[in-house]
Amino acid sequence: MVRTVFHVDLDAFFVAVERTLDPSLNGVPVVVGGEPGGRGVVACASYEARKYGLHAGMPLAQAYRLCPHARYIPGRFDHYIAVSTRFLGILGEYTPFMQSMGLDEAYLDMTGFESLYGPLEGIAGVMKRRVREELRVTASVGIATSRVVAKVASDACKPDGLLRVAQGEEAAFLAPRPIRELPGIGEKTEPLLKGHGYTTIGDLARTPPIILRRILGSWGDVVWRSSQGLDDTAVAAAGDPKSVSRVTTFREDTLDPALIRGTLRYLGERVCAELRSHDMTARAAVLHLRWHDFTTITRHRTFPGEVSSDEAVYRAVEEMLSRELQVEAQRKRRKVRLIGVGVEGLAKDNGQLALLGDAPDERLAKAVDAIRGKYGFVAVQKGLTLHLNEAVPEERGKFVLRTRSPSR
């Protein structure tokens, strides 16, 4: 089904709020972030200040050199939060399918809402007008068939813009734009890709995905799909977690590979069961490891697609664990005090997993979840966690681990 996704983002948000509080800031360069020449960085530069090259993240001292006549303001976070709450409240009146991405931006899934509102540009205009009249700040709205294209569209029409990219026009819309405008290409990835000769999003779209995978690892597949305007990430609903993790401390610090891997497997299964209970998938797996001297490390691995199966998550964290244990074996041979498994980059499962070849795993996992729901978590066990039966006490159908971490 063709989706309609809005990306709504306020323009120069912190500055816009400051201007509602002090109209003398209108029309002049304004920087929110601290005293001029202070040690902080620019949080928000007004569009007038951006003409001088100022941008978020730039050290204030440098901003001051480039634009000494700007008004510098420390910022008042409580006001920004109050405006943000009202902003998200307005958007939420038009759809229950809303995912806020911070204080001043949100994705809305408006698929099929024409029957309620008529042409969707119209309702986007209503949202913009209400934000302007009730909050006295301006918003830009991108409308497209996916999140990634809606986001690029809202950025492209800033400030105070409204841009719809029609179905079928996505790749052509993206092609001439600089790679930096593609979500997922940030400060580190941009120079890396430029070094390989990529300048526009179209350059990426024309490349065989295997080449991007060589440069960016599994993230390359995501970037390649985005560059075509392909993105089936769903708009997650309020209440869905942003990440899920489980960690545990061993009763005694250990180097027993079967115990460590069995525990890792068990934690991963718990994490994935929770992920699936929200009908969500993950883009990345996380390994947490603490040695007996309390040194703690965290390792991330991005998947080529979206996964929710025990197997995929275990394979990723096990590989990361093996590498760490190998390195450690040649160094201090410290014992393991704590391990943990997490998943990040969560999105709503929209039944597209078959495309990634992960489907049988996912179906099996759902069947296992159903049995466990009835008979308890340990009613179904795989080889690796059987080892835990002797090592860890079981209580009410779950292994009792010494520490549990909440999700999020």
Ligand code: TTP
């Ligand atoms: P953005 O939406 O990224 O930026 P913006 O609203 O200032 O400008 P634009 O018109 O391009 O959307 O971020 C929203 C707010 O988040 C911004 O006003 C200040 C804050 N912020 C920081 O504190 N640090 C940062 O590095 C960035 C990017 C934003």
Ligand code: MG
């Ligand atoms: Mg903004």
